[in-house]
Amino acid sequence: MTNVMHMSRMYAPTLKEDPADAEIASHRLLMRAGMIRKTASGVYAFLPLGQKVLAKVEQIVREEMDATGAQEMLMPALQPGELWRESGRWDDYGPELMRLTDRHDHEICLGPTHEELVTALVRNELRSYKELPLALYQIQTKFRDEIRPRFGLLRGREFIMKDAYSFHANQESLQKTYDDMSAAYGRICERLGLDYRPVEADSGQIGGSVTCEFMALAEAGEAELVHCTCGYAANTEAGDCLARPTEHAVPEMQKIATPGVHTIAELAAFLDIPESSTVKALAGKSDAGELVVLFIPGDHELNELKADRAVGGFTLLADEEMEAYGLPKGSMGPVGLPKEARVVAARSLQAVQKWVVGANEDGFHYVGAGLGRDFEVDEWADLCIVQPGDSCPECGLPLSGARGIEVSQVFQLGDKYSRAMDATFADEDGTETPFLMGCYGVGITRSLAAIVEQHNDEYGIIWPFSVAPAHVCVIPLTVGDEEVQPAAEKLAADIARLGLEVVIDDRSERAGVKFADADLIGWPLQIVVGKRGLAEGKVEVKLRRTGEKKDIAFSTITELLAFAKRSGGITKSGTGYFDGLFER
Ligand code: ATP
Ligand code: MG
Numbered sequence: 001m002t003n004v005m006h007m008s009r010m011y012a013p014t015l016k017e018d019p020a021d022a023e024i025a026s027h028r029l030l031m032r033a034g035m036i037r038k039t040a041s042g043v044y045a046f047l048p049l050g051q052k053v054l055a056k057v058e059q060i061v062r063e064e065m066d067a068t069g070a071q072e073m074l075m076p077a078l079q080p081g082e083l084w085r086e087s088g089r090w091d092d093y094g095p096e097l098m099r100l101t102d103r104h105d106h107e108i109c110l111g112p113t114h115e116e117l118v119t120a121l122v123r124n125e126l127r128s129y130k131e132l133p134l135a136l137y138q139i140q141t142k143f144r145d146e147i148r149p150r151f152g153l154l155r156g157r158e159f160i161m162k163d164a165y166s167f168h169a170n171q172e173s174l175q176k177t178y179d180d181m182s183a184a185y186g187r188i189c190e191r192l193g194l195d196y197r198p199v200e201a202d203s204g205q206i207g208g209s210v211t212c213e214f215m216a217l218a219e220a221g222e223a224e225l226v227h228c229t230c231g232y233a234a235n236t237e238a239g240d241c242l243a244r245p246t247e248h249a250v251p252e253m254q255k256i257a258t259p260g261v262h263t264i265a266e267l268a269a270f271l272d273i274p275e276s277s278t279v280k281a282l283a284g285k286s287d288a289g290e291l292v293v294l295f296i297p298g299d300h301e302l303n304e305l306k307a308d309r310a311v312g313g314f315t316l317l318a319d320e321e322m323e324a325y326g327l328p329k330g331s332m333g334p335v336g337l338p339k340e341a342r343v344v345a346a347r348s349l350q351a352v353q354k355w356v357v358g359a360n361e362d363g364f365h366y367v368g369a370g371l372g373r374d375f376e377v378d379e380w381a382d383l384c385i386v387q388p389g390d391s392c393p394e395c396g397l398p399l400s401g402a403r404g405i406e407v408s409q410v411f412q413l414g415d416k417y418s419r420a421m422d423a424t425f426a427d428e429d430g431t432e433t434p435f436l437m438g439c440y441g442v443g444i445t446r447s448l449a450a451i452v453e454q455h456n457d458e459y460g461i462i463w464p465f466s467v468a469p470a471h472v473c474v475i476p477l478t479v480g481d482e483e484v485q486p487a488a489e490k491l492a493a494d495i496a497r498l499g500l501e502v503v504i505d506d507r508s509e510r511a512g513v514k515f516a517d518a519d520l521i522g523w524p525l526q527i528v529v530g531k532r533g534l535a536e537g538k539v540e541v542k543l544r545r546t547g548e549k550k551d552i553a554f555s556t557i558t559e560l561l562a563f564a565k566r567s568g569g570i571t572k573s574g575t576g577y578f579d580g581l582f583e584r
Pocket of ligand 1: 113144146150153154155156157289408409441442445446447449
């Protein structure tokens, strides 16, 4: 059975105008193409065309998950609050967790993620090391009461995620599944046609666990990244920055009067040097109550998470505390600090022999303060938010900056949940041991939006072949014409018989309206059937991505498409756009 979709019967209400609240391309175009509609803040319905794309994205993810050996299941969105109390996240998760109370006064939440539920599911029935490893996944609706739902599908309050969870007897096994999942995530991005980077991420927890985020490069992305030609990429929150040599070197340490200078910007302007040649000091306290003074390059910002980790909790000193230690705000430095001060400096300063830094005296700075000569550093640590231009920690070349959309993340959880929730298995000597776990999430709806962010132009969406709502749109110019209409129908049916998905725009609209809608919706290939062409036995074929058009003999078009389908070259890695169709 071949099936041709008819636009005249399809519920695909396109919009001529951009919706007022749509700030980015994917939101704007998915709305205008009649694929999604907003029903509440951060909540969207998928109309038939949107649903077709969604199903394709899901199917690609499903195939890649199945290939790793993970098994599909479906967990409920409604989760008992008591499980979240067991893990401690009822209190930790915060207002993002959508909570409700049932008629019996039981606490319930709408799942933002499923670690608790899946752990509870297996804890009494996955009993022996012999049954491990095990990986389960689902494609399911998640709820998060995001503080700022925005950018359409990119940050919703209700969205679809593929979430997988794995259970292991040992770290080696966890690492293997983590690597397999990471490889599958790369393939998913490729099949979705996404230009992406796997990036080093921060797990957000002290101690830090192993995690990697897959970022679709896009200006609309909320994440800031650095990346290098050598393949290294990191979220700026997580990345390391290596030494950058200073241009400013002075033989002897000199004390310079810097009246009124309190900030790095003022210091750099006063000395007429770049901010990168100065060193910034931050005084604080560790959780253990020690005085800690941190030093970082003047043009960098402190990464608080990293500082916390390096020092064992780091809180900046209040003004009164600074005074009590005799530390002058705005001109602190490493020379002449109180004896008890623990001096921790950014590793990127290790190669800077002479520092331009405060003199611990209001209104004075040092230039040429010699590391190891005029002062000592107790510890070196990774403390800064990495910036474009910093040296790549892998190869030393300067890093480039980019913005990205986090489409997926892989995570080694260790025994965090299994320990808290008492989920154990019997190991080889019969000892009850908590599982090691991994979790792996793909934002299905967010990925769909990311595809549109990367594949659009002024006329609309340009779907990669792999996720297009249909591959070919046949456009009869004059509907009802006794030659054109049947010819278009026959052509559509012939193409469908080749195994391609075909839609026919049989609406009695003006040609201009149909062309505009075809480009807006983004069918990869459009075939226009008109009276004049037919008289010459020709139809006009247009490639959406390049806009190229060519008249092709009506009799050879199906042959041509069969060729296009067969030859892998035309659909590069399944995500092509019929590129090369005309080059035969
Ligand atoms: P973010 O940092 O963007 O809030 P997250 O790191 O909290 O996301 P995860 O818990 O890692 O998200 O969820 C797995 C995946 O689910 C994410 O990589 C993302 O693709 C998707 N996702 C998360 N939150 C949302 C949301 N509010 N709307 C749409 N997709 C989301
Ligand atoms: Mg994440």
